[in-house]
Amino acid sequence: DIQMTQSPSTLSASVGDRVTITCRASQSISGWLAWYQQKPGKAPNLLIYKASSLESGVPSRFSGSGSGTEFTLTISSLQPDDFATYYCQQYNTYSFTFGPGTKVDIK
Amino acid sequence: QLQLQESGPGLVKPSETLSLTCTVSSGSISSSNYYWGWIRQPPGKGLEWIGSIYYSGNTYYNPSLKSRVTISVDTSKNQFSLKMSSVTAADTAVYYCARHQVEHFYRSTSLYYFDYWGQGTLVTVSS
Numbered sequence: 001d002i003q004m005t006q007s008p009s010t011l012s013a014s015v016g017d018r019v020t021i022t023c024r025a026s027q028s029i030s031g032w033l034a035w036y037q038q039k040p041g042k043a044p045n046l047l048i049y050k051a052s053s054l055e056s057g058v059p060s061r062f063s064g065s066g067s068g069t070e071f072t073l074t075i076s077s078l079q080p081d082d083f084a085t086y087y088c089q090q091y092n093t094y095s096f097t098f099g100p101g102t103k104v105d106i107k
Numbered sequence: 108q109l110q111l112q113e114s115g116p117g118l119v120k121p122s123e124t125l126s127l128t129c130t131v132s133s134g135s136i137s138s139s140n141y142y143w144g145w146i147r148q149p150p151g152k153g154l155e156w157i158g159s160i161y162y163s164g165n166t167y168y169n170p171s172l173k174s175r176v177t178i179s180v181d182t183s184k185n186q187f188s189l190k191m192s193s194v195t196a197a198d199t200a201v202y203y204c205a206r207h208q209v210e211h212f213y214r215s216t217s218l219y220y221f222d223y224w225g226q227g228t229l230v231t232v233s234s
Contacts, residue, residue: 049208
C-alpha cells in the first residue's frame with residue numbers, strides 16, 4: 001500500500017494568511033493526488049484533483065502543486081470559511097489511501 | 108444536483124454483520140463514467156477507503172478489509188450496498204458513500220477521486 005503523510009498536523013493561522021499544507025507519498029504517484037476539505041460533522045468536499053486541477057465551484061484562492069512524492073495545497077488568503085481539516089488522497093493504484101489530515105484553526 | 112444518501116442500522120452488535128445502503132438520486136448509477144464507493148471515518152480520525160463498485164458489479168476492495176467486505180449494486184433501485192462481517196468496536200465509524208470518478212482506456216479502467224459524497228451515517232458497534 002502507498003502510505004500518505006501530511007504536515008503539519010495542525011496549523012494555526014489568521015484570516016488573510018497564506019497557508020501551505022504538504023502531503024508526501026511513500027512512493028511516486030505521478031500527479032494522481034486529490035485534496036479535500038472537511039468541516040466538523042460534514043462529508044469531505046473535493047477541492048483539487050490531479051494535483052493541481054481546481055474542482056468546479058472551488059474558490060481560486062485554493063491551489064495545488066507537486067508531482068511524484070511531494071505535493072502542496074496552498075490557500076492564498078485564508079478566509080473564515082476555510083477553517084477546517086484538509087486531507088490528501090492518492091489514486092495511483094487500485095487501493096486508495098488518504099493522508100491523516102491537517103487541521104487549520106484560528107490563531 | 109447528484110445526491111447520495113446512506114441508510115441502515117446505527118447500532119450493530121460485535122461479531123454481527125454491518126449492512127448499509129446508498130441511494131443515488133438525480134443521476135443514474137448505471138452511468139459508464141463512474142464507480143461508486145464506500146469510505147469510513149472513525150470518530151476523531153482520518154478517512155479509510157473500503158471499496159468501490161461499477162454498475163456491472165465489478166468491484167475493488169481495500170486489501171485490509173477485503174476478507175470481511177462485500178459491495179453489491181442494484182441498478183433497478185439506483186442503489187449500492189455494503190456488508191461488513193464480523194464487526195468489532197474498531198469498525199465504529201461514520202460511513203460515507205461517494206461517487207468515484209473513473210477514466211476508461213482500451214483495456215483497463217483507472218479509478219480516481221471522489222467528487223460527490225453522501226452526508227454519512229454513524230455506525231456504532233456495541234453490545
